[in-house]
Amino acid sequence: MEGQLDNVLHYINGQFVEGVAGKSFANVNPATNEVINKVAEGFEEDVALAVAAAREAFDHGPWRTMSVKERLEYIVRIADLIDENAEEVSELESLDTGLPISQTRKQAARAAENFRFYAQMVNSRLVGETYQVENSFVNYTVHKPLGVAGLITPWNAPFMLSTWKVAPALATGNTCVLKPAEWSPLTANKLAQIIDEAGLPKGVFNVVHGFGETAGAALVAHPGVQLISFTGETKTGSEIMKNGANTLKRYSMELGGKSPAIIFPDADLEKALDAVVWGIFSFNGERCTANSRLFVHHSIMDWFVSALKERVDQIVVGDPMDPDTEVGPLIHRKHWQTVMNYIQTAREEGTEVVSGTVPAEFEKGNYIAPTLLLNCTNNMRVAQEEIFGPVLAVIPFESEEEVIRMANDVIYGLAAYVWTSNIKRAHRIAQAIDSGMVWINSQNVRDLRTPFGGSKYSGIGREGGHYSFEFYTEPQVIHVAIGDHPIPRFGTKTKKS
Numbered sequence: 373m374e375g376q377l378d379n380v381l382h383y384i385n386g387q388f389v390e391g392v393a394g395k396s397f398a399n400v401n402p403a404t405n406e407v408i409n410k411v412a413e414g415f416e417e418d419v420a421l422a423v424a425a426a427r428e429a430f431d432h433g434p435w436r437t438m439s440v441k442e443r444l445e446y447i448v449r450i451a452d453l454i455d456e457n458a459e460e461v462s463e464l465e466s467l468d469t470g471l472p473i474s475q476t477r478k479q480a481a482r483a484a485e486n487f488r489f490y491a492q493m494v495n496s497r498l499v500g501e502t503y504q505v506e507n508s509f510v511n512y513t514v515h516k517p518l519g520v521a522g523l524i525t526p527w528n529a530p531f532m533l534s535t536w537k538v539a540p541a542l543a544t545g546n547t548c549v550l551k552p553a554e555w556s557p558l559t560a561n562k563l564a565q566i567i568d569e570a571g572l573p574k575g576v577f578n579v580v581h582g583f584g585e586t587a588g589a590a591l592v593a594h595p596g597v598q599l600i601s602f603t604g605e606t607k608t609g610s611e612i613m614k615n616g617a618n619t620l621k622r623y624s625m626e627l628g629g630k631s632p633a634i635i636f637p638d639a640d641l642e643k644a645l646d647a648v649v650w651g652i653f654s655f656n657g658e659r660c661t662a663n664s665r666l667f668v669h670h671s672i673m674d675w676f677v678s679a680l681k682e683r684v685d686q687i688v689v690g691d692p693m694d695p696d697t698e699v700g701p702l703i704h705r706k707h708w709q710t711v712m713n714y715i716q717t718a719r720e721e722g723t724e725v726v727s728g729t730v731p732a733e734f735e736k737g738n739y740i741a742p743t744l745l746l747n748c749t750n751n752m753r754v755a756q757e758e759i760f761g762p763v764l765a766v767i768p769f770e771s772e773e774e775v776i777r778m779a780n781d782v783i784y785g786l787a788a789y790v791w792t793s794n795i796k797r798a799h800r801i802a803q804a805i806d807s808g809m810v811w812i813n814s815q816n817v818r819d820l821r822t823p824f825g826g827s828k829y830s831g832i833g834r835e836g837g838h839y840s841f842e843f844y845t846e847p848q849v850i851h852v853a854i855g856d857h858p859i860p861r862f863g864t865k866t867k868k869s
């Protein structure tokens with residue numbers, strides 16, 4: 373990580389630069405709450421410079437006009453460089469976010485794959501349509517990049533999630549300005565270094581660090597930005613849509629979740645247990661698609677709860693840099709406090725709180741032991757609101773009808789997980805649940821060709837596969853007259869006097 377812990381600068385027009393105001397903010401290690409380094413703090417002026425650079429690169433640079441082959445070679449070079457730097461990326465991510473290194477290693481590999489995937493997709497799937505209209509016309513469509521993409525990303529899996537946006541935005545010929553989350557700037561800085569090394573034309577990719585209310589809001593309000601791809605909290609998404617209304621932006625919104633896992637007695641219970649434990653406690657519980665509500669059929673509740681208690685007790689909580697660690701510290705003291713408050717709320721709401729342990733040596737960090745909230749009801753706050761920590765609300769159910777009703781009785785609709793060996797029931801329930809994604813007899817396993825995203829308050833639009841192309845490109849239809857079609861003749865009549 374040599375050199376990576378120097379102060380972090382913006383990356384604008386191919387240069388690493390201080391902010392115009394010369395201000396910076398402290399970046400803190402969640403495992404110790406010690407300062408790692410300082411980060412340039414961006415404001416409207418910095419965003420204006422980054423957007424101007426991206427605009428110039430889009431309007432006059434070679435990015436849009438070079439051959440697709442050449443552009444995609446740059447994209448693949450980024451993927452190769454991520455792979456070459458994968459260990460450093462993972463270490464930076466774990467240091468910055470508290471995510472266990474065994475998990476950030478997988479995310480770094482996925483990030484490289486995202487660039488490769490979109491390079492392939494542009495070649496094979498960014499296709500137009502052609503319509504023959506009688507013998508008079510051929511109509512065809514082309515997909516053009518929109519211009520400057522504003523990309524605003526969260527801290528919970530920052531590197532991988534930012535590449536879900538950067539890769540398709542660039543591969544389709546847009547230029548972009550990335551505003552990473554203020555609590556996790558290190559890997560966005562590393563991505564800028566990688567893209568710099570890949571030799572992309574200056575201004576094609578820019579990063580402005582800073583806070584949401586200032587740097588993020590300036591990007592949203594900027595008239596030179598055509599689209600905002602946002603991943604983060606639902607209330608931030610709504611604020612962004614309000615603030616961007618005057619400059620009529622296109623939005624992709626990947627927002628919060630409170631996803632149910634539903635376990636029937638006929639399921640492979642050992643597998644379901646593995647999936648549920650992983651689904652809530654991986655990423656330290658800070659996963660948008662976490663199964664944070666667990667619905668267990670009453671007939672297997674005793675077995676399931678005692679198995680969960682055993683697991684929670686054995687989960688290895690510790691140093692994110694240790695490959696054996698399964699749960700690390702939460703991102704920030706403020707977020708730690710929010711999650712702690714929810715655990716207190718759970719007690720006040722009458723649930724039984726059962727927690728694992730955090731070794732005493734880690735008390736300076738933002739650690740929270742894996743926690744079960746037993747005997748919840750679906751109407752409790754802890755079952756309705758996104759906690760975004762290692763906290764699982766366990767709710768009993770009696771019938772299929774009841775569990776579908778409860779699963780849907782929430783503002784979110786991101787993911788759901790159904791566990792049963794009854795194939796008809798599995799599909800029936802999957803289709804009855806209002807969510808963007810459902811997994812049957814599986815944890816969250818992704819294939820990038822499929823649409824990722826949520827319904828209800830979990831989002832608008834989808835990322836992944838050709839869905840990303842629909843967002844990052846503008847279809848243009850070109851009507852070509854090929855025959856001798858009639859044209860109405862105006863102005864050829866004799867006027868009545």
Ligand SMILES: NC(=O)c1ccc[n+]([C@@H]2O[C@H](COP(=O)([O-])OP(=O)(O)OC[C@H]3O[C@@H](n4cnc5c(N)ncnc54)[C@H](O)[C@@H]3O)[C@@H](O)[C@H]2O)c1
Pocket residue numbers: 524525526527528533551552553554582583584585587588589592603604605606608609611612625626627628629659660758760786825826830831
């Ligand atoms: N659906 C998904 O794909 C998905 C994926 C990951 C995370 N999430 C959600 O993200 C949340 C956690 O991330 P977070 O706490 O970083 O979210 P957040 O909404 O606090 O911040 C996300 C980003 O938005 C910026 N921001 C904040 N206010 C802004 C404003 N007014 N204008 C412009 N930008 C602004 C922040 O600086 C940050 O870069 C959770 O709710 C989680 O469910 C969703």
Ligand SMILES: O=C/C=C/C=C(\O)C(=O)O
Pocket residue numbers: 528529658659660661816818
């Ligand atoms: O927090 C959001 C993370 C979304 C992605 C996944 O859960 C995944 O694809 O593994």
